[in-house]
Amino acid sequence: MTSQYAQAVVDGVLSGGVYALMAAGLTLIFGVMDVINIAQGIMVVLGAYLSYALSTHLGLDLFATLVVTMPSLFVVGIAVEWLFMRRLAERDRTAMSILVTYAVAIIIEGILIQVFGPDFVQLHAPYVDQSVHVLGFYLPYIYIYGFLLAVVLLGLIYALLYLTRFGQALRASLQDRRAAELIGIEVNKVRTITFGIGVAVTAAGGMVFGATNAFNPNSGYDLISRLLTIVILGGLGSIGGALVAAVFMLVVEDVVAVAWSPTWSTLVFFVVLVVVLTFRPSGLFGRAAVRAQ
Amino acid sequence: MHFALQWRRRSGWMLAAGIALALVALVLAPSGLGGSKRTAASCIKGAGKSIKIGASLSLSGDFSADGQAFKRGYQLWADHVNSHGGLLGCRVTLDIVSDASSPAQVVTNYQKLISSDHVDLAFGPFSTLLTVPSSKVANRFGYALIEGAGGAPAVFANGLHNVFDVSLIIQNQLVTAAKWLASLPKSERPKTAAYPTSNDPFTEPQLPVARKIMEKAGIKTVYTKVFPAEVTDYTPIATAVAATKAQAVLLGSVDVPTVSAFIQAFAQQHYNPKAFIAAAGPDQGAAFTKAVGSNAEGVMVPNGWYGGLANKLSRAMVKAYIKKYGGNASGINADVAEGYSVGEVAQQAVTAIHSLDNKKLIAYLHSGKTFQSVQGPVKFNSLGENTAIKPFTFQWQHGKYVQVLPAGAKQSKKPEYPKKPWG
Numbered sequence: 020m021t022s023q024y025a026q027a028v029v030d031g032v033l034s035g036g037v038y039a040l041m042a043a044g045l046t047l048i049f050g051v052m053d054v055i056n057i058a059q060g061i062m063v064v065l066g067a068y069l070s071y072a073l074s075t076h077l078g079l080d081l082f083a084t085l086v087v088t089m090p091s092l093f094v095v096g097i098a099v100e101w102l103f104m105r106r107l108a109e110r111d112r113t114a115m116s117i118l119v120t121y122a123v124a125i126i127i128e129g130i131l132i133q134v135f136g137p138d139f140v141q142l143h144a145p146y147v148d149q150s151v152h153v154l155g156f157y158l159p160y161i162y163i164y165g166f167l168l169a170v171v172l173l174g175l176i177y178a179l180l181y182l183t184r185f186g187q188a189l190r191a192s193l194q195d196r197r198a199a200e201l202i203g204i205e206v207n208k209v210r211t212i213t214f215g216i217g218v219a220v221t222a223a224g225g226m227v228f229g230a231t232n233a234f235n236p237n238s239g240y241d242l243i244s245r246l247l248t249i250v251i252l253g254g255l256g257s258i259g260g261a262l263v264a265a266v267f268m269l270v271v272e273d274v275v276a277v278a279w280s281p282t283w284s285t286l287v288f289f290v291v292l293v294v295v296l297t298f299r300p301s302g303l304f305g306r307a308a309v310r311a312q
Numbered sequence: 313m314h315f316a317l318q319w320r321r322r323s324g325w326m327l328a329a330g331i332a333l334a335l336v337a338l339v340l341a342p343s344g345l346g347g348s349k350r351t352a353a354s355c356i357k358g359a360g361k362s363i364k365i366g367a368s369l370s371l372s373g374d375f376s377a378d379g380q381a382f383k384r385g386y387q388l389w390a391d392h393v394n395s396h397g398g399l400l401g402c403r404v405t406l407d408i409v410s411d412a413s414s415p416a417q418v419v420t421n422y423q424k425l426i427s428s429d430h431v432d433l434a435f436g437p438f439s440t441l442l443t444v445p446s447s448k449v450a451n452r453f454g455y456a457l458i459e460g461a462g463g464a465p466a467v468f469a470n471g472l473h474n475v476f477d478v479s480l481i482i483q484n485q486l487v488t489a490a491k492w493l494a495s496l497p498k499s500e501r502p503k504t505a506a507y508p509t510s511n512d513p514f515t516e517p518q519l520p521v522a523r524k525i526m527e528k529a530g531i532k533t534v535y536t537k538v539f540p541a542e543v544t545d546y547t548p549i550a551t552a553v554a555a556t557k558a559q560a561v562l563l564g565s566v567d568v569p570t571v572s573a574f575i576q577a578f579a580q581q582h583y584n585p586k587a588f589i590a591a592a593g594p595d596q597g598a599a600f601t602k603a604v605g606s607n608a609e610g611v612m613v614p615n616g617w618y619g620g621l622a623n624k625l626s627r628a629m630v631k632a633y634i635k636k637y638g639g640n641a642s643g644i645n646a647d648v649a650e651g652y653s654v655g656e657v658a659q660q661a662v663t664a665i666h667s668l669d670n671k672k673l674i675a676y677l678h679s680g681k682t683f684q685s686v687q688g689p690v691k692f693n694s695l696g697e698n699t700a701i702k703p704f705t706f707q708w709q710h711g712k713y714v715q716v717l718p719a720g721a722k723q724s725k726k727p728e729y730p731k732k733p734w735g
Binding site for chain 2: 022023026027030031034128132136137138139140141143147148149150157159231232233234235236237238240241242245269272273274276277280281282284285
């Protein structure tokens, strides 16, 4: 039984990395723009479909498809920001963004149904079903690779935010838009690029999601509630918080599923979430802390 | 002579004009020279009118793959009827609205279809989950609800007399497979079995029946946990099942992603049960193989229909399906046949009573008459369950979906047992 708990913890950590990858864009976009991107779930699915098309028709390895899918979703992100987000009034931005991004999700879902149909598909590669035996546990390669990809990409975003001039400009526009504009920062441009980066990272999450789950154009709706939960627990706007929260959520759920029952795993996690938010309303690594850095 | 010549010329001109007019009429007819050419003019509702049939289907949301397949089934049936003179002499039109797989939306949809769109007949939605609320709405308006995907006890527990399921009685679905496993020689029979299931009204009633049969044969139960239908990470559940090393797994699944996730986790854990039987998912034809790939090999599923069924009506439907949508018989989702059967039963009943009166229709469907469908015979008991159809078990073998149980039946092939290892 002990080994089953240990296996559940390992599974939780590894799959938590995958969820962090999917949630990173959501928290980045909120942190910078005060936009709650309800379309994040469908962006994950879009990324998965792009990888599916490239691997099926061109025979590309799943990780190689990211060379195409990440820039493609960067462009999609920029287009969505330019077409819809920029036009939202500053005062109502957060509330209106929910409606607008929901509309974006429906549009993308409709296009995906037209192009790919409603049937479920999954990404296939030799390593998707294989695992390595370590200390008595079978660790699936796809989750190991997904976790490493999450650490690398989240690290890169962190570096972008805190080690570059773009990151400085971004954080300045977060703290005070008007002051940032006065010192010559093109806030709209910074926001557009950030939205693009947030969506581009999602392409990587989408690829790993598509390799570990059968998906169809409607799969985004199941995801969005979990992704929102992760970024709220981690602290809206916190990249590291997304990783910690995702791992925490999956470990709690997986251990409860093994120790007690899968029926209670989500409930137990939400109880923990409520307790955490009671004492830390801005999440584990709240935005105030992120912006102050 | 002059008059005769003039008459001949005039009659020739009139004949040519008549032929031209007839051609124009044919071209201008609703479907040109296609489907409706044989629709009779004497529609029971009046000349030029049509019979409107309403249905709410899950064209988006969790059941979208099934909903889209059902839509094809309904549409294929309507096409067939319209190309064979229509229903009671009327052209059939379908009024299909999407419920996005939501039990709340499905209620709104049937209210709209009946009270606002004034449909003549109501066909069911997809899944037990959506049929339960739909049947209550239809009952309130005195409508019969003929459906093909709501066969769980929850549908019939409300004591309504207006709901009729043309497909298998759900709780008996796994009986054939369970009896087969129980009947295997002791040396081959699995010693242990796991029964993980989604908390869905379609799956939960099936497993206790199968489990009882298998336990009676000495097959020890090692896992019985229920998981939420909304779960997105199946890894811990599947890993826990793998840890039991059960020799048979009967999975209470409602869709492809659930089955796919279990198979993937089992493969990653190097766990290979002798038999893997899923309640639903593998019956979705190409939609299943596209998701699981070569790991479909050896996976079993109970159902009442498959593309190779030796039934004249089924063969005709399969031919029409492939002509319209392409693919092959193995790739056809069983939901298509379930939807098509709904239409067939409605057609036979309405034709027999020569009326669209739903009260008469309900009485006739309860009369004990046997109807013929692509899935086989349909005969309703007092609850509205189909007692005539027999459950089969199918298995994916070398990329083909074949009937394997009941063992020894005319079309049954030998089951692949033990199942080949994953990967």
